[in-house]
Amino acid sequence: MDFQPTEEQRDLRAGVRDLLEGRYGREALRASVDSGPAVDRGLWRELGAAGFFALRIPESEGGVGLGLPEAAVVFEEAGRALVPGPLVATHLAAGVVPGAAAGTAVVTAFDLGGDLVAYLAEADAVLGADGLPDGEPVRAADPLTPLHRVRRRGGAAAPGDGPAQGSAYVSEGALLTAALQVGSALRTVELAVRYAGEREQFGQPIGAFQAVKHSCAQMLVRAEVARTAVYAAAVTGEPGEVAAAKLLADEAAVRGARDCLQVYGGMGFTWEADVHLHLKRAWVRAEQWRTAAEAEELLAAELLDSAELPDPAG
Amino acid sequence: MDLTYTAEERDFRARLREWLAKTLPELPARPSPDDWPGRRAYDLGWQRRLYEAGYAGLHWPVDAGGRGATPTQHLIFLEETERAGAPYVGANFVGLLHAGPTIAAEGTAGQRARWLPPVLRGDEVWCQGFSEPDAGSDLASLRTRAVRDGDHYVITGSKIWTSHAEVADWCELLVRTQPVSAEVPKHRGISWLAMPMDAPGVTVRPLRTLAGSTEFAEVFLDEVRVPVANRVGAENDGWRVTMVTLSFERGTAFVGEVVACRRTLGGLARTAKANGRWDDPVLRRRLGRLYGEFGALWRLTQWNVSESERSGGVPGIGGSVFKLAYSHARQELYDVAAEVLGAASLSLDEEWTLERLSSLSYTIAAGTSQIQRNIVAERILGLPKGR
Numbered sequence A: 001m002d003f004q005p006t007e008e009q010r011d012l013r014a015g016v017r018d019l020l021e022g023r024y025g026r027e028a029l030r031a032s033v034d035s036g037p038a039v040d041r042g043l044w045r046e047l048g049a050a051g052f053f054a055l056r057i058p059e060s061e062g063g064v065g066l067g068l069p070e071a072a073v074v075f076e077e078a079g080r081a082l083v084p085g086p087l088v089a090t091h092l093a094a095g096v097v098p099g100a101a102a103g104t105a106v107v108t109a110f111d112l113g114g115d116l117v118a119y120l121a122e123a124d125a126v127l128g129a130d131g132l133p134d135g136e137p138v139r140a141a142d143p144l145t146p147l148h149r150v151r152r153r154g155g156a157a158a159p160g161d162g163p164a165q166g167s168a169y170v171s172e173g174a175l176l177t178a179a180l181q182v183g184s185a186l187r188t189v190e191l192a193v194r195y196a197g198e199r200e201q202f203g204q205p206i207g208a209f210q211a212v213k214h215s216c217a218q219m220l221v222r223a224e225v226a227r228t229a230v231y232a233a234a235v236t237g238e239p240g241e242v243a244a245a246k247l248l249a250d251e252a253a254v255r256g257a258r259d260c261l262q263v264y265g266g267m268g269f270t271w272e273a274d275v276h277l278h279l280k281r282a283w284v285r286a287e288q289w290r291t292a293a294e295a296e297e298l299l300a301a302e303l304l305d306s307a308e309l310p311d312p313a314g
Numbered sequence B: 001m002d003l004t005y006t007a008e009e010r011d012f013r014a015r016l017r018e019w020l021a022k023t024l025p026e027l028p029a030r031p032s033p034d035d036w037p038g039r040r041a042y043d044l045g046w047q048r049r050l051y052e053a054g055y056a057g058l059h060w061p062v063d064a065g066g067r068g069a070t071p072t073q074h075l076i077f078l079e080e081t082e083r084a085g086a087p088y089v090g091a092n093f094v095g096l097l098h099a100g101p102t103i104a105a106e107g108t109a110g111q112r113a114r115w116l117p118p119v120l121r122g123d124e125v126w127c128q129g130f131s132e133p134d135a136g137s138d139l140a141s142l143r144t145r146a147v148r149d150g151d152h153y154v155i156t157g158s159k160i161w162t163s164h165a166e167v168a169d170w171c172e173l174l175v176r177t178q179p180v181s182a183e184v185p186k187h188r189g190i191s192w193l194a195m196p197m198d199a200p201g202v203t204v205r206p207l208r209t210l211a212g213s214t215e216f217a218e219v220f221l222d223e224v225r226v227p228v229a230n231r232v233g234a235e236n237d238g239w240r241v242t243m244v245t246l247s248f249e250r251g252t253a254f255v256g257e258v259v260a261c262r263r264t265l266g267g268l269a270r271t272a273k274a275n276g277r278w279d280d281p282v283l284r285r286r287l288g289r290l291y292g293e294f295g296a297l298w299r300l301t302q303w304n305v306s307e308s309e310r311s312g313g314v315p316g317i318g319g320s321v322f323k324l325a326y327s328h329a330r331q332e333l334y335d336v337a338a339e340v341l342g343a344a345s346l347s348l349d350e351e352w353t354l355e356r357l358s359s360l361s362y363t364i365a366a367g368t369s370q371i372q373r374n375i376v377a378e379r380i381l382g383l384p385k386g387r
């Protein structure tokens, strides 16, 4: 057993971080918030060229030939940088939808419950569906996740229980989304720690106040537990571990952004600070692929199954 | 990131399982929680069996009498013994997990030869005399004085919360050998001594815990004479000597317990299914969440063990992250257990009720949650120290 990143996995992370810092740093992020578009086709193609979408396609078929653990590392970095767009759906579509692997196509999915679909106007295809459904734009809470409301058509399944749900995609989609959440959670710890070290009140950095310090420590604890759960789920691929990873990562990201906002004080409530972007995206991801309620029910069912079996050690 | 075990590790696990299956049925009945001499004998008896089978001090270095096993093998050992329902380290805790490793790391050859073999063989019990009435979280402010008199220290003061003091042969004692002054900050001037518990002047007064038993005690020291030769490490260097091994306590001390908690969750699910509480979605979801959390805590353990394997066996600071997450999850577990039991949770005849009571100490003992958060914030995140 050696449950630590390999040299190659570390290099991969460093490479993706460099790429995203150069190509989608803070200025690019804020530019897309202010003026769009939500999905930058140029960036999408660059991600495709870097192997982001074809990462798990075998080399013999023109892909990078890596596995889920590497994908988790890469998606963690994308979550950290808040790269917008249907990254997970397009990654899952690689090798299935033409152009997805190369990043020349933008593929979204019916990964939200209810009748909302993200990135419909930007997408060339919906994973697992024939053609693009019609939809009415909705004012979206996350400025970089445009939403459409899709009407049920003649008895067709609603998006919430559409083809992408209940399929083999759900587990991988949930896992990669969890990886995005972990990246965002760890980033909000960094933001909070940096701010707490610089901002002074009562003649000292606010990070010297225990209420602030302990909040940061809890953010890290949640993020680290979630990160380990995501890596383990990426290695084993077991449905229960994936559900746990999604559950813990959603919580780490959402609560991390909330705590970060509190550390920022009034600045945290501004449009200008990036904290709300992390929070709003974390809210979106928490609704994607597998919600907390679904994950907990899945885990409960698995617990009961395991409890009714004889002890495997026996 | 590899979660598979090597052929060697699998072989180690298989042999251990075989030995446990053969040995556990031969064990005597467990003594009652109040029978301290019985508990001592039981815990030492188990240690003796481990010793005879070559499992004692598994992860200790070979030159300290250990087996030099890798952290992963140690993890497998803790996992398998727990799964098989083997006894806990119990009274051997301090000897095996703290005083022993401290002596192994910092002691002279003579000190190792004197104290380590009896710990490994299950002959002697150690306790930890660190905390004092006025020095808990702020351990370095301890005041128990040791004054040199020829080749002895004469020690006066008192210790508190000393687990297993009633049945211990030795105490790893922190004493002040130099008074705090403008030149001597509180972290200096502390020394680490091995004190025989039967020395004249040592009085042990058991303290009753909220669980009703006497798990710990007050220890009064009235001009106790301890040979200078019993000092491990240099005089006034005891703080460093102690910190070297405190991380051991937080590193792997809870591995078996995480396995045990997962088994408890299975029991909770079965009970809830049988008494109908399972149909309550709120409770069911809480159980599902805990199942996920303990799964993740197990993975975090493997992560930390792999990390220490790469760093040559030194447990990392990640132990504080683990302890914070685990101690709170454990308390939540037994709160949920009470919800599964309903009013029956008010009965001490329920095993989970006693566990619920003892879980309350987890956010206090071995560094409170607040202190762990300080450690995480200051040493991992680099936030400034408070005034």
Ligand SMILES: Cc1cc2nc3c(=O)[nH]c(=O)nc-3n(C[C@H](O)[C@H](O)[C@H](O)COP(=O)(O)OP(=O)(O)OC[C@H]3O[C@@H](n4cnc5c(N)ncnc54)[C@H](O)[C@@H]3O)c2cc1C
Pocket (backbone or CB within 6 Å): A210, B127, B128, B129, B130, B131, B135, B136, B137, B138, B160, B161, B162, B163, B164, B215, B216, B361, B364, B365, B366, B367, B368, B369, B370, B371, B374
């Ligand atoms: C079951 C059990 C077994 C134990 N066994 C042993 C043993 O064998 N040997 C031994 O030496 N000790 C032992 N202890 C003692 C244990 O290490 C101490 O209880 C612990 O370190 C806390 O010290 P205290 O009890 O004096 O609490 P205090 O330090 O007085 O703390 C009281 C409260 O104040 C908070 N607090 C204190 N300082 C700070 C700070 N800087 N920032 C924020 N909050 C703070 C604490 O978190 C806590 O909530 C045991 C304790 C328990 C419960």
